[in-house]
Amino acid sequence: MSLPVVTVIVPGRDVAAYADEAIASLRAQTLTDWSAVLVDDGSEDATGAIFDAAAQTDPRFRVVHNDRPRGLGAARNTALDLVETPLVAFLDADDRYTPDALERLVSTITASGSDFVVGAYVRLRADEAGIYAPGIVQPWVAAATAPERRATTLDRHPDASGNIVAWSKVSRIEFWRRHGLRFPVDKLYEDQLVAQTMYTRARAFDVIPDVVVHWRERADGSSITQHKDEVVVLGDYLDAMRGGLSILDTADQRAAAAARVRLMLDMDVPPLVRIAQDHPDGAYRRALGAFVRPLLERAEREQIALDAGTAALRAAARLW
Numbered sequence: 215m216s217l218p219v220v221t222v223i224v225p226g227r228d229v230a231a232y233a234d235e236a237i238a239s240l241r242a243q244t245l246t247d248w249s250a251v252l253v254d255d256g257s258e259d260a261t262g263a264i265f266d267a268a269a270q271t272d273p274r275f276r277v278v279h280n281d282r283p284r285g286l287g288a289a290r291n292t293a294l295d296l297v298e299t300p301l302v303a304f305l306d307a308d309d310r311y312t313p314d315a316l317e318r319l320v321s322t323i324t325a326s327g328s329d330f331v332v333g334a335y336v337r338l339r340a341d342e343a344g345i346y347a348p349g350i351v352q353p354w355v356a357a358a359t360a361p362e363r364r365a366t367t368l369d370r371h372p373d374a375s376g377n378i379v380a381w382s383k384v385s386r387i388e389f390w391r392r393h394g395l396r397f398p399v400d401k402l403y404e405d406q407l408v409a410q411t412m413y414t415r416a417r418a419f420d421v422i423p424d425v426v427v428h429w430r431e432r433a434d435g436s437s438i439t440q441h442k443d444e445v446v447v448l449g450d451y452l453d454a455m456r457g458g459l460s461i462l463d464t465a466d467q468r469a470a471a472a473a474r475v476r477l478m479l480d481m482d483v484p485p486l487v488r489i490a491q492d493h494p495d496g497a498y499r500r501a502l503g504a505f506v507r508p509l510l511e512r513a514e515r516e517q518i519a520l521d522a523g524t525a526a527l528r529a530a531a532r533l534w
Contacts (some may be wrong), residue, residue, distance in 0.1 A: 217460060218249040218274065220384060221297045225289035226265075226307025227255040235265045239310035241272065245317035249274045255284035261307070287397035287404035288381070289344065293300045302387045304380040308430045309338070315426035319384040321425050325362040327482055329416040331384035332377050333426035336361040340431075342378040345366070355476055372469035374421055376477050377456060378409040381502045382427050385412070403454035409459040410470035414465035443489050445498050447489055453504045455482065472518050479509055479528060480521040487527040490534070503534030 224239060226233055240250055254262035254273055262279055269275040278292060290304065301320060305311060315333065317441045323331040334356065337349045358377035368374060380397075389395075393415050397404045413419070428526040442448055455478055483506055510532055513520055520528070 216247045219324075220245075220249075220303055220316060221293075221299045221387075222248055222250040222303045222305050222316075223253070223290055223293040223297075223305050224250055224305050225253040225286055225293070226257070226291075227263050227283055227286075227306045228257045228259045228261060230260040230264055231310035233261055233430075235310050236305060236307045237264070237268045237275075238314075240305070242313050243311065243316045244314045245320055248316055249276065249299060251276050251278060251296055253278045253289040253293050254280065255285070262313045268354050275342065280395070284384045284387050285400055285404075287369075287401060288406075289397045290397045291399070293395070294387075297387050300386060300388070301384050302390065304408050305427070306381055307340075307383060308432065310418070310428045310430075312425055312428065314382070317402045318422060319426060322422055323362065323384055326418070326420050327377050328365050328379045328418040329389040330383050330412060331420040331422065332359055332374065333382045333422050333424050335379065335382045335427040335429050335446060336425050338428040338430040345354045346428075347428065348425070350470040351425060354481060356423070362420075362422050362534045364420045365418040367416065367418060368465075368470045371421065372382050372473045374419070374468065375413055375458075375462060375467075375474050377421075377472040378406045379429075380408065381429075382404045383412075389416070401454065402450040404457040405462065406454040410461040413466060413470065414461060442486060443493065443498075445495055445501065448498060448501055451482075452501060454490055456505070472516055473514070475509055475513055475516075476518050476520060478508070479513060479518075480524065483509075483531065484527045485526035491530070499531075499534040506531040506534075 224236060242406060254267040265277045269277045319331050320332055325468050334351050338346050338349055339349060342344050356377045356517060357373040363371055395408060395410055395411060442451060459471060459474050486502055488500050506528060
């Protein structure tokens, strides 16, 4: 076996029901020259034991056990310090790779010489029988990743800024270390600030339309993204979106910032408004209104076209 070219960072806490599947998706990769750092973030279930079993049977796996939960950002940062390969990738322990994900991503970035490469992803949802199946590529994901582009920039491809997740990318570890990139700690939505920083700092990046990750929406409702009805979770979500937009503005990436404003108002805001309309805590509506008003003013000022079908929801949030 050749020396590994890419290290996959796999953090997980209390994901014993899904970890075997994530590990199996790594073992099934058509590119076999990888290593993985499995970070058990203070799990109380069998997650740590599953990670240990993987390492005992496959030397490509290395396990780190946190004695207490430190959060997803901190777990990823711990593993980043251990990377010794030219490339790094991320896979959450409740998600799964498609079989040729690493081969496609690694071959693209190797050929282009770019700082990172971004692939598409789909939701993995359970049916009534509890069987998980992948969905379709959503429009904002397709806008970010299709058609294939090599050695592009945010100036030339502003819609790439809509892909704000860590786990659909392969990056050069030198790029992370040169720019001192780290994930925010003690935040629930830790990807967005890192992603927008990557786009604005990259000399060049690639995008490919291939689906590389199945992103699980847990049937038991325990995924972070399924708790946006909680005021604290909402606060982190809105802060992440504000922060990501601020990074684009600071870098004077006007087209990318406009694309993010449009996407947030068209995609992120409407479901939050629906939650807020019947929410028992007025703080939820106030927080959402304070977020939406300046975005709407900006969209009007910059003449950003928005989805007419959700105009009534945005108008409601403006009054909160």
